[in-house]
Amino acid sequence: MAASLESKLLGLPDELLRAVLDHIGPLSLASVQSTCRRLNAVGADPGLWEHACLTFFTWWDKHHDLENKRKDPSFKGWKQLFADRWASSQRTDRALSDLIARETNRLDRVADILNAGYDAKDVLSSAFYNSANTGMHLAQRYWSHAALGHLHRYMACEEWAYLKHRPETPNATERSFAALDMFVLGERREGDIDDIFAMLDSYAASIRDANPAIDSFTPRQKAITIAAHLLEHNWTGISDSRNYHSLDHMFLGVALFSSNRNSVPLISAIIYCYVVRQFSLEAQPISYPFHVHALVTLPSGATTDFDGQPLPSTTEPFSEHTHLYMDPFNTSDPIPASHLTSQLRFIAPTSTPNQINSYLSPASPRDLTIRAAHNILAAPSHYAGPPLFPIDINAAAFGALLALILIPPAPHPAQIQHHLSVVAQHFAFHFDHDVRLFMHHVLPAASSIPNAQAYATLVERLHARDATPKTPKRRDAPENSPVKYAVGQVFRHRIRSYLAVVYGWDGWCRMDEQWIVQNSVDRLARGRAQPFYNVLAEDESTRYVAEENVMLLTKEELAELGLVYDRFPMEIGLWFRRYDAEAGRFVSNVREEYPDD
Known part of the structure; x- marks a missing residue:
């Protein structure tokens, strides 16, 4: 046959x-x-x-x-x-497998993944979306998600470093803003730098399809037509009565790929300016106080003005013959330069002539990105509600703070010291596997400040912690004999009723005296001498719970919860492989430290 x-x-x-x-x-x-x-x-x-x-x-x-x-x-x-690309994916797959299975030297595996560059994303994305079909479901889902985050954040910083030394790169503004989106991209399949440009190009194509004769329009007609089309399709501005300061309105990629397409004036101006440049005009946002506008100018060598009339031999600065101001967030009508100038007398009354000129001139990609970073950091204080499009607030803040450190050519020492201290906190508490990013981008920026060595020491400590095997906690050790519950068991708190899962334990309270006093541990019936448990709660917090407050759930009670693992954040995969419904508990992935659980 x-x-x-x-x-x-x-x-x-x-x-x-x-x-x-x-x-x-x-x-x-x-x-x-x-x-x-x-x-x-x-x-x-x-x-x-x-x-x-x-x-x-x-x-x-x-x-x-x-x-x-x-x-x-x-x-x-x-x-x-193909062979080279296949080999790259195989190396990534091996690195991810080790990242999931081994509890030490994970930083080396993250480095292996970063060495593959964007090649790694195929393997990581597939591992995330197919994790439910594996015996390491929760661990694979978490570590593939985490590795995608490491990759995206590192690539964003690489993009900023490239643009810092090559400020004349085409579309530098859009590229710099797209790098900010990489911090909040997560495991989404769409929304990276290339996708952002593809979506912007689709906006331009939509305008051309709706206006086949647009190339014959005057520059003014083009500028108005483009603004009107974007507003008509809700591709600029804010609709749905959403709060202006919602965090999802601050990102270019989110504005392009979310269902509501909302964006603050800065993002709307960037979208508009990119699209305008696809129709033989120049355009760049201006960093006008409180509300970014767009400036459309004629292409180099133009001999006619915005209405197709011959250009005068001489023109005044910001002349209506050569400068067209637009507010694509609000309207398709041009904004007279005289109106913007008069408004400055009220909103920036102490401005010097040079400052006024700068407000009416194209802003640099650097200045616009810094403005966006400040918007991101300020947004949660103006609007604490959840964004319509989910955004990781810690990742957003981390990206914004890094932008403030890495983008300015010569940041003020006091400012950079403040930003570095906050970045270091985010790094240590939320992104401690981003060691390569910290070493390659943050440490050089910190080299000029007095306590630079402290940041290098932080990296050294993380490396040492990662390379050091955990000391096993044996249940047959006398000091651990009172421990009743095990890693992976699910319970409700006796007093506060929240759902939680045990991921670690101690034979007695190991917190410092200040914590013990603050939490009134000695007022508990069994005091500080009873076992305490490290737990992950359903509200995404980690807590340290006294044994007397643990009310273990029965298998029947667990079954009533449905998919138990869906009650917990994705971070549960940091400690567990999967949920075993038959046993009514999570399967541990921290067996080095808790070999008997």
């Missing part, structure tokens, strides 16, 4: 044989090539391997230079490129 099938296959002309090979997948194609000379020759067609590269993998690190290879008809090395 197999010989007959092979004979029929080889009886096909090369064109049909190639079509068959195009549908068997790249791994099978590589195997088939080794069976005979003819299949090897037909299977070596670069077109087959180009198709394999473009369909088998979604994300590519920039070092592959994929787009230029696609545009180069002379490039024939697609099979080798």
